[in-house]
Amino acid sequence: MLIDTHAHLDFPEFAQDLPAVLERAAKADVRKIITIGISLASSREAVGLAGRYPGVYATVGIHPHDAFLLDEKATEILRELSRQEKVLAIGEAGLDYYRDYQPRAIQRKCLRRQLEVAADEKLPVVFHVRQAFDDFFRIVPEYLPSLVGAVMHCFSGDWTTAERCLDLGFHLSIPGTVTFPKAELLHDVVRRAPLDRLLVETDAPYLAPIPHRGKVNEPAFVYHTARKVAELRGCPFTVVADQTTLNAQRVFRMDGFSDAADSE
Numbered sequence: 001m002l003i004d005t006h007a008h009l010d011f012p013e014f015a016q017d018l019p020a021v022l023e024r025a026a027k028a029d030v031r032k033i034i035t036i037g038i039s040l041a042s043s044r045e046a047v048g049l050a051g052r053y054p055g056v057y058a059t060v061g062i063h064p065h066d067a068f069l070l071d072e073k074a075t076e077i078l079r080e081l082s083r084q085e086k087v088l089a090i091g092e093a094g095l096d097y098y099r100d101y102q103p104r105a106i107q108r109k110c111l112r113r114q115l116e117v118a119a120d121e122k123l124p125v126v127f128h129v130r131q132a133f134d135d136f137f138r139i140v141p142e143y144l145p146s147l148v149g150a151v152m153h154c155f156s157g158d159w160t161t162a163e164r165c166l167d168l169g170f171h172l173s174i175p176g177t178v179t180f181p182k183a184e185l186l187h188d189v190v191r192r193a194p195l196d197r198l199l200v201e202t203d204a205p206y207l208a209p210i211p212h213r214g215k216v217n218e219p220a221f222v223y224h225t226a227r228k229v230a231e232l233r234g235c236p237f238t239v240v241a242d243q244t245t246l247n248a249q250r251v252f253r254m255d256g257f258s259d260a261a262d263s264e
Helices: 016-025 042-054 064-069 072-082 104-121 135-147 159-167 183-193 219-233 239-251
Strands: 002-007 030-035 056-060 087-096 123-132 151-152 171-176 198-200
Touching: 002 042, 002 135, 002 219, 002 239, 016 030, 016 056, 016 219, 030 042, 030 219, 042 072, 042 219, 056 072, 056 151, 064 087, 064 104, 064 198, 072 104, 087 135, 104 123, 104 159, 104 183, 123 135, 135 159, 159 183, 171 183, 183 219, 198 219
Parallel strands: 002 030, 030 056, 056 087, 087 123, 123 151, 151 171, 171 198
Antiparallel strands: none
């Protein structure tokens, strides 16, 4: 079994054929999918999808691109959403200085508010960080004693950055870009990081792996990511599949949820 720890099932690319997408995932032994909230509307959709489909779980959060939206009222709404059935984490939350769609001070404030919610609600956090690690590493450590887990979504940094994340207790989520020949920094991280701290994800509908590069990504394709991780580490695919599944179940505390997909 594989778990796609990061997909956006509420996005328009899946609006017309989501049941078929989920069926293809099941056929590829991707039995659990975490659909990620990036705004209040998206978080509500994620919660709704988790409620309707076996094997689908949700996170709720505000992406740094929409950081200005997280005022006090929105924070309380996010808090209420975080308490809904099958919500596993807060996020994706973080800092994005690559796009810089929002003032950096507002991004930092948004991140802090979501860290507070995660700490209060005892939920792990899914982080999105692009070209902002200096500020990120200045903010997050003060919250670590109160956090129950953290995932660095779509990790794309070098080994120095990866090692710092690992030292903080984070899990690194590996996207389909690991299959790209020129992703040498990510290849190095995958070879060197402890296997019990790695997850696999699609970030669907984005970042489709080889051999589907350039197409709409979907949860079934996480198989190719896990296979590349196994190749880079020189171990059997089943070892990577089993361990990354165990890692996801642990960090997201999925054992507490009863789901029809678990018994298939």
